[in-house]
Amino acid sequence: MAGDVVQLDDLLATLDRTGPMPLYFQVSSAIERAIRSGEIAPGARLENEIAIAQRLGLSRPTIRRAMEELVDKGLLVRRRGIGTQVVQGQVTRQVELTSLYEDLQNSHHAPGTRVLVHDTRPADDATAAALSVPAGSDVVYLRRQRSTDGVPVAVLVNYLPPDFADITTDQLEAKGLYQILRARGVTIRVANQRIGARRAHGDEGELLDIDKGGPVLTMERVAYDASGRAVEFGHHCYRPDMYSFETTLVAK
Amino acid sequence: MAGDVVQLDDLLATLDRTGPMPLYFQVSSAIERAIRSGEIAPGARLENEIAIAQRLGLSRPTIRRAMEELVDKGLLVRRRGIGTQVVQGQVTRQVELTSLYEDLQNSHHAPGTRVLVHDTRPADDATAAALSVPAGSDVVYLRRQRSTDGVPVAVLVNYLPPDFADITTDQLEAKGLYQILRARGVTIRVANQRIGARRAHGDEGELLDIDKGGPVLTMERVAYDASGRAVEFGHHCYRPDMYSFETTLVAK
DNA sequence: AAGTGGTCTAGACCACAAT
DNA sequence: TTGTGGTCTAGACCACTTA
Numbered sequence: 001m002a003g004d005v006v007q008l009d010d011l012l013a014t015l016d017r018t019g020p021m022p023l024y025f026q027v028s029s030a031i032e033r034a035i036r037s038g039e040i041a042p043g044a045r046l047e048n049e050i051a052i053a054q055r056l057g058l059s060r061p062t063i064r065r066a067m068e069e070l071v072d073k074g075l076l077v078r079r080r081g082i083g084t085q086v087v088q089g090q091v092t093r094q095v096e097l098t099s100l101y102e103d104l105q106n107s108h109h110a111p112g113t114r115v116l117v118h119d120t121r122p123a124d125d126a127t128a129a130a131l132s133v134p135a136g137s138d139v140v141y142l143r144r145q146r147s148t149d150g151v152p153v154a155v156l157v158n159y160l161p162p163d164f165a166d167i168t169t170d171q172l173e174a175k176g177l178y179q180i181l182r183a184r185g186v187t188i189r190v191a192n193q194r195i196g197a198r199r200a201h202g203d204e205g206e207l208l209d210i211d212k213g214g215p216v217l218t219m220e221r222v223a224y225d226a227s228g229r230a231v232e233f234g235h236h237c238y239r240p241d242m243y244s245f246e247t248t249l250v251a252k
Numbered sequence: 253m254a255g256d257v258v259q260l261d262d263l264l265a266t267l268d269r270t271g272p273m274p275l276y277f278q279v280s281s282a283i284e285r286a287i288r289s290g291e292i293a294p295g296a297r298l299e300n301e302i303a304i305a306q307r308l309g310l311s312r313p314t315i316r317r318a319m320e321e322l323v324d325k326g327l328l329v330r331r332r333g334i335g336t337q338v339v340q341g342q343v344t345r346q347v348e349l350t351s352l353y354e355d356l357q358n359s360h361h362a363p364g365t366r367v368l369v370h371d372t373r374p375a376d377d378a379t380a381a382a383l384s385v386p387a388g389s390d391v392v393y394l395r396r397q398r399s400t401d402g403v404p405v406a407v408l409v410n411y412l413p414p415d416f417a418d419i420t421t422d423q424l425e426a427k428g429l430y431q432i433l434r435a436r437g438v439t440i441r442v443a444n445q446r447i448g449a450r451r452a453h454g455d456e457g458e459l460l461d462i463d464k465g466g467p468v469l470t471m472e473r474v475a476y477d478a479s480g481r482a483v484e485f486g487h488h489c490y491r492p493d494m495y496s497f498e499t500t501l502v503a504k
Numbered sequence: 505a506a507g508t509g510g511t512c513t514a515g516a517c518c519a520c521a522a523t
Numbered sequence: 524t525t526g527t528g529g530t531c532t533a534g535a536c537c538a539c540t541t542a
Contacts, residue, residue, distance in 0.1 A: 020538090022510080022511060022512090023511080023512075024511080024512090042384075042480070043480055043481075048526075048527060048528080049527085049528070050527090058512085058513090059512065059513045059514065059515090060513090060514085060515090061511095061512070061513075061514090062511085062512060062513080064528085064529090065511090065512095067528095072324075074442045074443075074444070077441050077442065077476070077478055077479065077480045078527090078528065078529095079478050079479070079520090079521080079527080079528075080519065080520050080521075080527060080528045080529065081519080081520040081521030081522070081526075081527050081528070082520090082521065082522080082526095082527065082528080083526090083527060083528080084527090084528080085479060085480045086480060087442055087476050087480040088384050088476060088480045088481055088482050089382070089384060089444070089474060089476065089482050130341070132294075132340050132341060187503070188503060189329050189502065189503050190326045190329065190339055190500065190501070190502055190503070191326075191500070191501045192326070192341070192498070192499070192500050192501075193498070193499050193500075193501065194496050194497065194498045194499075195447050195469075195496060195497040195498075195499070196469055196492050196495075196496035196497070197449035197467045197468060197469040197490075197492040198467055198492055199466070199467055214451070214467075215449045215450055215451055215466075215467030215468070216449060216467070217447075217448055217449040217469075218449075222341055224329070224339050224340060224341065226329055226331050227329065227331070227334075227337060228294070228295055228329045228337045228338060228339040228340045229295075229340055230340050230341050238449075240448050240449040240450055243448075244446050244447060244448035245446065245447040245448070246444070246445070246446045246447075247444070247445050247446075247447070247499070248442065248443070248444050248445075249442070249443045249444075249445065250441065250442055251439070251440060251441050251442070272519085274529080274530060274531090275530080275531075276530080276531090300507075300508060300509080301508085301509070302508090310531085310532090311531060311532045311533065311534090312532090312533085312534090313530095313531070313532075313533090314530085314531060314532080316509085316510090317530090317531095319509095330508090330509065330510095331508080331509075331539090331540080332508060332509045332510065332538065332539050332540075333507075333508050333509070333538080333539040333540030333541070334507095334508065334509080334539090334540060334541085335507090335508060335509080336508090336509080
């Protein structure tokens with residue numbers, strides 16, 4: 001029963017061994033594109049690793065690495081003794097490590113930012129613990145209203161370590177926080193976040209243009225840079241009819 | 253500056269090459285335990301891969317595999333030319349691919365289930381699409397109230413393919429859905445989920461013991477088994493003061 | 505220049521599932 | 524018995540960072 005096994009000849013032509021893009025990434029990207037475009041149907045079986053490796057002139061570990069990438073993304077399912085299959089059902093994108101600003105940009109909307117508060121203040125205990133700074137020491141405090149196409153989407157509260165005190169309000173109105181950090185050489189690598197819900201408090205109802213006491217989606221996040229240092233602590237609330245979190249989970 | 257580099261001698265004694273547990277997993281588990289217990293401090297640098305490999309008598313790829321495991325869990329951060337460091341800040345557990353029942357069990361509470369509805373009915377369009385069954389064909393419908401220590405936590409609505417029609421209400425009262433599926437040889441491998449918020453509808457306020465129209469946290473999930481087939485579609489709502497979703501995100 | 509992780513190769517043996 | 528993915532080895536070369 002090798003009839004409905006998908007072969008991957010077209011990939012051969014596009015492999016580039018001179019550029020900086022890893023071979024395993026070229027392979028996984030090509031397969032991912034084929035799956036998302038429907039060229040490879042949901043449920044289809046792929047050739048085995050060794051056959052693909054020979055066909056593409058690559059080693060088996062390189063192909064394995066490409067496959068693992070796609071398993072982690074929830075696009076493929078593998079079973080020992082059986083083979084590799086494409087997952088049924090429409091594929092949704094991952095929750096990625098981006099700021100809301102970039103999320104909105106990527107969905108082809110025009111994000112807007114209004115900076116409500118931007119100052120430096122002593123950290124409360126929770127913030128000091130999250131950012132690993134001494135309790136009561138100064139941190140940067142931000143409160144912003146985020147909108148898309150003129151409709152308010154979220155109220156964002158952030159705390160940053162004091163060495164980011166020179167970020168300007170103008171920068172914050174023009175770009176996403178993560179973009180500003182990246183331009184300063186700070187890239188976010190890891191984040192812990194908690195998603196919940198509650199009633200809108202204080203002026204949130206007004207800022208989000210929803211009923212007072214209406215439901216909001218909340219997210220708390222502590223983000224770490226490439227050296228493992230905490231660089232951002234935030235607690236945000238979102239208009240639930242404008243935003244939700246999508247995830248793909250893969251059992252290990 | 254090799255002064256504050258953590259060495260990993262203790263691991264050597266515990267390596268077992270006879271059992272079924274992979275070596276890379278033994279290594280990553282031991283390091284994970286050391287990090288979570290505080291034996292290795294946040295921010296600490298680890299030895300380089302080759303040194304660890306030699307020290308433990310393993311090959312470099314095996315050590316790499318162990319490290320990758322920990323990077324994916326958000327415990328380690330690696331930089332080319334620099335080294336490997338433990339992430340700062342307290343480590344939170346992953347959102348895993350478990351049912352709410354198991355979540356509550358693992359947090360040492362006594363989960364309870366009340367089956368509100370359990371029947372077979374024609375699938376509406378959204379359900380049929382999610383489960384990849386013909387529109388209007390019969391599916392299993394479940395509505396359950398989940399509580400912990402007597403306090404209501406969630407109202408769970410699930411749709412299952414028709415071959416699960418023989419699951420009994422008694423089974424559902426006694427165990428989590430995923431445990432029942434696993435006992436039938438069905439293991440969940442991949443799931444797509446969306447988390448949001450809204451007002452409580454209909455009898456949800458009563459069932460969750462919250463104010464009518466109060467906020468609830470919602471989750472929609474489509475889960476797939478090892479062959480990539482959709483085996484569960486659910487939309488649930490949670491009492492926001494009793495439940496939230498924690499995630500660790502890692503940039504790729 | 506030295507040290508680090510990132511990629512890649514070419515094999516080997518094993519556990520598991522189907523036939 | 525055959526075919527599959529899972530694990531493991533022992534190297535090699537490269538890109539990047541720091542000194």
